[in-house]
Amino acid sequence: MVLAVVFILLLWQIAAWSLPDFLMPDVHVVFMRLWDEIGSADFRAALGGSLTRLGTGYGAALVCGVVFGLLGAVLYFFREVMKFAIVILQSIPSIAWVPIFLIMMGFGNMPIVVVVGIAAFFPAALSVMNATESVEKVHVSAARVMGASRLQLLRRVYLPAVMPELITGAQLAFGNAWRALISAEMLIGFGQGLGRSLSYAGETADMVGVMTAILAIAILAPLIDQVLLERLRHRVLRYQYV
Numbered sequence: 160m161v162l163a164v165v166f167i168l169l170l171w172q173i174a175a176w177s178l179p180d181f182l183m184p185d186v187h188v189v190f191m192r193l194w195d196e197i198g199s200a201d202f203r204a205a206l207g208g209s210l211t212r213l214g215t216g217y218g219a220a221l222v223c224g225v226v227f228g229l230l231g232a233v234l235y236f237f238r239e240v241m242k243f244a245i246v247i248l249q250s251i252p253s254i255a256w257v258p259i260f261l262i263m264m265g266f267g268n269m270p271i272v273v274v275v276g277i278a279a280f281f282p283a284a285l286s287v288m289n290a291t292e293s294v295e296k297v298h299v300s301a302a303r304v305m306g307a308s309r310l311q312l313l314r315r316v317y318l319p320a321v322m323p324e325l326i327t328g329a330q331l332a333f334g335n336a337w338r339a340l341i342s343a344e345m346l347i348g349f350g351q352g353l354g355r356s357l358s359y360a361g362e363t364a365d366m367v368g369v370m371t372a373i374l375a376i377a378i379l380a381p382l383i384d385q386v387l388l389e390r391l392r393h394r395v396l397r398y399q400y401v
Contacts, residue, residue, distance in 0.1 A: 209352040216275030228287025253278035253339040278339035279332035286328025
């Protein structure tokens with residue numbers, strides 16, 4: 160990981176040496192700008208706005224993905240319909256939904272949150288659905304013999320069995336949600352957010368600001384994934400790392 164970061168920064172610096180300053184600033188200049196921005200109220204407001212939208216859309220998508228995925232375990236017809244629907248709908252870039260939701264909901268946080276939710280829902284639901292198909296039939300049959308209802312089957316048999324795939328799907332969903340968030344904020348341009356800051360810097364031809372926003376976005380995504388999601392993965396699946 161460290162070597163990859165060093166390689167990227169080296170390519171960036173080579174590009175900065177090859178191009179004029181107004182087209183590609185030096186690496187240290189952007190890092191100094193980012194350090195100054197971190198202490199500013201505007202940056203904290205932009206970060207807070209983005210994380211709030213991300214948390215709302217991503218959280219709702221995970222809950223819906225788990226519910227729909229588990230329902231597919233006990234309702235065969237529902238599972239087949241949902242799988243084909245997801246295959247079709249996830250081929251549409253999440254940002255393509257923005258004009259529809261802007262017309263329906265107007266400018267505000269809600270269109271961005273919904274776009275983030277759509278981007279995260281598909282991998283989450285599909286990973287759970289696929290995982291339910293590999294659950295041992297003997298476990299399901301034993302639970303039914305013991306009188307388990309469909310709800311008890313979902314809670315006691317299917318949910319524990321699909322947990323590894325669910326965590327993996329949640330990480331894939333996060334990547335989709337993060338990209339959708341930044342793209343939607345850039346396109347909609349509402350309120351404060353990292354995507355909006357990036358778009359504004361581009362509109363004002365502030366190349367240092369553009370690279371600073373890109374750097375912040377690039378740092379935050381793996382930071383959230385490794386610090387939160389990967390730690391959650393190890394905690395939930397700790398028996399695999401013993």
